[in-house]
Amino acid sequence: MHYFRRKGWEISEREATPEALFLDRRSVLGAGAGALLSGLTPTIALAATEEADPSAALYPAKRNDAFTLDRELTAEKLNGQYNNFYEFGTDKRIFTRVDTLKTRPWTIKIDGMVEKAREIGIDDLLKQVQLEERLYRHRCVEAWSMTVPWTGFPLKALIAIAKPLASAKYVRFETFLDPKMGPGQKLSWYPWPYVEGLTMAEAMNDLTLMVTGAYGKPLAKQFGAPIRLHVPWKYGFKSAKSITRISFTDEQPKNFWQSLQASEYGFWANVNPAVAHPRWSQATEEVLGKSERAPTLLFNGYAEQVADLYKGMEGQKIWF
Numbered sequence: 001m002h003y004f005r006r007k008g009w010e011i012s013e014r015e016a017t018p019e020a021l022f023l024d025r026r027s028v029l030g031a032g033a034g035a036l037l038s039g040l041t042p043t044i045a046l047a048a049t050e051e052a053d054p055s056a057a058l059y060p061a062k063r064n065d066a067f068t069l070d071r072e073l074t075a076e077k078l079n080g081q082y083n084n085f086y087e088f089g090t091d092k093r094i095f096t097r098v099d100t101l102k103t104r105p106w107t108i109k110i111d112g113m114v115e116k117a118r119e120i121g122i123d124d125l126l127k128q129v130q131l132e133e134r135l136y137r138h139r140c141v142e143a144w145s146m147t148v149p150w151t152g153f154p155l156k157a158l159i160a161i162a163k164p165l166a167s168a169k170y171v172r173f174e175t176f177l178d179p180k181m182g183p184g185q186k187l188s189w190y191p192w193p194y195v196e197g198l199t200m201a202e203a204m205n206d207l208t209l210m211v212t213g214a215y216g217k218p219l220a221k222q223f224g225a226p227i228r229l230h231v232p233w234k235y236g237f238k239s240a241k242s243i244t245r246i247s248f249t250d251e252q253p254k255n256f257w258q259s260l261q262a263s264e265y266g267f268w269a270n271v272n273p274a275v276a277h278p279r280w281s282q283a284t285e286e287v288l289g290k291s292e293r294a295p296t297l298l299f300n301g302y303a304e305q306v307a308d309l310y311k312g313m314e315g316q317k318i319w320f
């Protein structure tokens, strides 16, 4: 990642505080609190807080104990202040500027090789699925990792609603395209919108999760609200955020990072410590919040559940 800023990912950006932003935020809060105390313009105080999320009552969802971890969870605050979301900038401090992301109304277009193309609103979709909490590992291709309590539902439940044709071979995911909402999309050398893809078999695997919440609440905007993908055995860029379109196709989708730099990022991107990225090793990872690096595991620790998907393909380019 950070193709244009070679070693950006090695700098511990989360340690640097953009002071101007913090001062700015404090003065906004100060104005709101002052208004509230004087009883004059309470709307200002409201504007400084989060809008109410219509799905809030669905959280926390029951934890599914089949998906637990041998590691501590990454602290919510740390996780929420160290994100990749290029629609909002190329650094990790996305949380300081995601306010422009409007998550309601939010419709997801379902099209391509399906019985009938349709659009579905996020709250309508949430009524048709059963939410559960799962503890997952996340491994970014930049060699850092975290552990997250996601809330969501298996992608296969959405596929059952979408009714793809038997001839569909891949699922393609698309993030919103709206430079007003995601000003990073004004950087015209990136191949917007963000696109990702999976084979039907990968999409139907029980581990493949559509995520709508984290830490027992609806997704914070920087995590890719209101709905994102998480494919825990693949490098993090596969897990597209803020999805507005899901298409079924018989052509392998060309993803965002592959369009930008095919020699470094491909379609498969399965985690493998033995296969280095062209510019750095993938043998170990920085565990967010820990001082010691940890060894990276084959398929990010999920080999038992997914290795079968790639039987006979081991020698092929399925590792980046």
Ligand SMILES: Nc1nc2c(c(=O)[nH]1)N[C@H]1C(S)=C(S)[C@@H](COP(=O)(O)O)O[C@H]1N2
Pocket: 001, 082, 083, 084, 085, 086, 087, 138, 139, 140, 141, 175, 194, 222, 223, 224, 236, 237, 238, 239, 240, 241, 242
């Ligand atoms: N739309 C979109 N999805 C995205 C990205 C992005 O820039 N835009 N970054 C990806 C990368 S590289 C990673 S590591 C994860 C980061 O998820 P997190 O911020 O919740 O940790 O989101 C992935 N999904």
Ligand SMILES: [Mo]
Pocket: 001, 084, 139, 140, 141, 142, 235, 236, 237
């Ligand atoms: Mo990533």
